[in-house]
Amino acid sequence: MILGGGGAPTPGAFGTTGRGPRLLGAGGRRATVISTASTVAVLAVLAAIFLLAPGSAQVRHTFFNPADMWQSFIGNPKKGYYSVGEALWLNIRMFITAEILILIFALVIALVRRSTGPVMFPFRVLSMIYVDFFRGVPLLLVILAIGFGVPALRLPFVSVQAVAVYGVAALVLSYSAYVSEVYRAGLNSVHQSQVAAARSLGLSQATTLRHVVLPQAVRNVIPPLLNDFISLQKDTALVGVLGAIEANEAAQIYSSTVFNYSSYTVAAILFLLLTIPLARFTDRVVDRDRRRRLAGVGQ
Amino acid sequence: MTAASAGPAAGPPAEGEAIRIEGLRKSFGAHEVLRGIDLSVGTHEVICLIGASGSGKSTLLRCLNLLEPIDSGRISLWGQEITGAGVDPNLVRRYIGIVFQSFNLFPHMSVLRNITLAPVKARGVPRAQAEEEARALLDRFGLLDRQSDYPDRLSGGQQQRVAIVRALAMRPQIMLLDEVTSALDPELVGEVLDVIRELAAGGMTMLIATHEMGFARDIANRVCFLAEGAIIEDAPPSVLFKDPKDERTRRFLRRIVEAGRL
Numbered sequence: 001m002i003l004g005g006g007g008a009p010t011p012g013a014f015g016t017t018g019r020g021p022r023l024l025g026a027g028g029r030r031a032t033v034i035s036t037a038s039t040v041a042v043l044a045v046l047a048a049i050f051l052l053a054p055g056s057a058q059v060r061h062t063f064f065n066p067a068d069m070w071q072s073f074i075g076n077p078k079k080g081y082y083s084v085g086e087a088l089w090l091n092i093r094m095f096i097t098a099e100i101l102i103l104i105f106a107l108v109i110a111l112v113r114r115s116t117g118p119v120m121f122p123f124r125v126l127s128m129i130y131v132d133f134f135r136g137v138p139l140l141l142v143i144l145a146i147g148f149g150v151p152a153l154r155l156p157f158v159s160v161q162a163v164a165v166y167g168v169a170a171l172v173l174s175y176s177a178y179v180s181e182v183y184r185a186g187l188n189s190v191h192q193s194q195v196a197a198a199r200s201l202g203l204s205q206a207t208t209l210r211h212v213v214l215p216q217a218v219r220n221v222i223p224p225l226l227n228d229f230i231s232l233q234k235d236t237a238l239v240g241v242l243g244a245i246e247a248n249e250a251a252q253i254y255s256s257t258v259f260n261y262s263s264y265t266v267a268a269i270l271f272l273l274l275t276i277p278l279a280r281f282t283d284r285v286v287d288r289d290r291r292r293r294l295a296g297v298g299q
Numbered sequence: 300m301t302a303a304s305a306g307p308a309a310g311p312p313a314e315g316e317a318i319r320i321e322g323l324r325k326s327f328g329a330h331e332v333l334r335g336i337d338l339s340v341g342t343h344e345v346i347c348l349i350g351a352s353g354s355g356k357s358t359l360l361r362c363l364n365l366l367e368p369i370d371s372g373r374i375s376l377w378g379q380e381i382t383g384a385g386v387d388p389n390l391v392r393r394y395i396g397i398v399f400q401s402f403n404l405f406p407h408m409s410v411l412r413n414i415t416l417a418p419v420k421a422r423g424v425p426r427a428q429a430e431e432e433a434r435a436l437l438d439r440f441g442l443l444d445r446q447s448d449y450p451d452r453l454s455g456g457q458q459q460r461v462a463i464v465r466a467l468a469m470r471p472q473i474m475l476l477d478e479v480t481s482a483l484d485p486e487l488v489g490e491v492l493d494v495i496r497e498l499a500a501g502g503m504t505m506l507i508a509t510h511e512m513g514f515a516r517d518i519a520n521r522v523c524f525l526a527e528g529a530i531i532e533d534a535p536p537s538v539l540f541k542d543p544k545d546e547r548t549r550r551f552l553r554r555i556v557e558a559g560r561l
Contacts, residue, residue, distance in 0.1 A: 194403060196399070
């Protein structure tokens, strides 16, 4: 016996005594039961803390009063407040408009930053300054600057737009800086050998970019892109500071008219209803992509 | 349709000296990879480039396809210089196909789209005609049933055969093969070599960088041994493998034999 000790390990020597992952069927059912019980327990504790807190009744009345929630949801212009539900439609429109513009503008910025050649030099510098600037300045300040600054210039056309237009412009300026970096990461993730293969077949630089590089780059960054858009959805609420009647602003008007914050809860729920589907969709895209890659490796 | 769709068939006469390389030098930074290459390749000739990794084989092929700009020297195809000013590399590449070690298929396109992309976008062939030609090529190499698959569903050997078909779809007069079997599992090497043999039998002019010495001995009209960016020896395989003149060639071949690769 060179190795000393002696004998094969007895069953269970490594701690696997029948309860381990080997009993997958029973373990699966068991896991469901445990996770359900654990969820119920955690929720019960949280509910108890909330309900037994000294100020619980007051908070419930101020933030979760059903009557106020309903009133703020449907609105009543005669009493001086707007429907939070209706105001959300403005958020949705701002979000969709901004998203489309961001997707286009950010791509242009990313392509300029990646460009080579001396002619493009000033544009490369400009796009770099742009990205650095708008990633560094808080979105709220950009919204205020555009929303109050551009009308003050008293230019024809550009200074007489609706408040929401300035809000969208600010969102586009700020988010395009982030999204252009996402695009840039995607473009960098496409291996140079793909470009070499395309060019070696006689494809021009533009055709190579359009048909070989971009489709792969965009596919690689769909999850982070969707992530940015989830955050864009709720950041449309910041445009309320300009006086646009979007959901958050409508909630604030309600609360300062009736002195009850339940309208904010309504706004929060509505924003959740907007973002959660996009979040789940993102998860599915990420999952599908992972499965597809695994399938590819398994070949 | 313009003259562009006529393709290489309307181009230079496919006889005589196909490629002439004179004094070709290429550096990456301070590292000189090619130190004065001279080589002449006749039409229908098959030349195998052998030598250790880093000897400059791949760089030489990439320079021929104009994927790498050269530092000095000149390359001509059928007497026309392609390394001078004012040459459109996209036109040159219609005459020279290249296939890489790592296949480099476009992963987001089906096999058929991989093959038809360049004929449609670069040569202006109508899509229907390009697809018909692509299917004919796939059929010839036993890949027709994979036409709508994506590259990640194919074996390495199949991917490499598709990559060869993709290059052939541009109807090149010359094919450059850059260690096309080096990334393959041993049992998949044969099917790719068969494709190359068929191309050689069809009279394709080829420059092949390879580590498959047995294959080089069978298929090549001439074998060039490269070391440190220069062609050390250039001879028919019967001469180069049996009676190498240069000591470096002898040492290289001895190591290959010891590794059981010849």
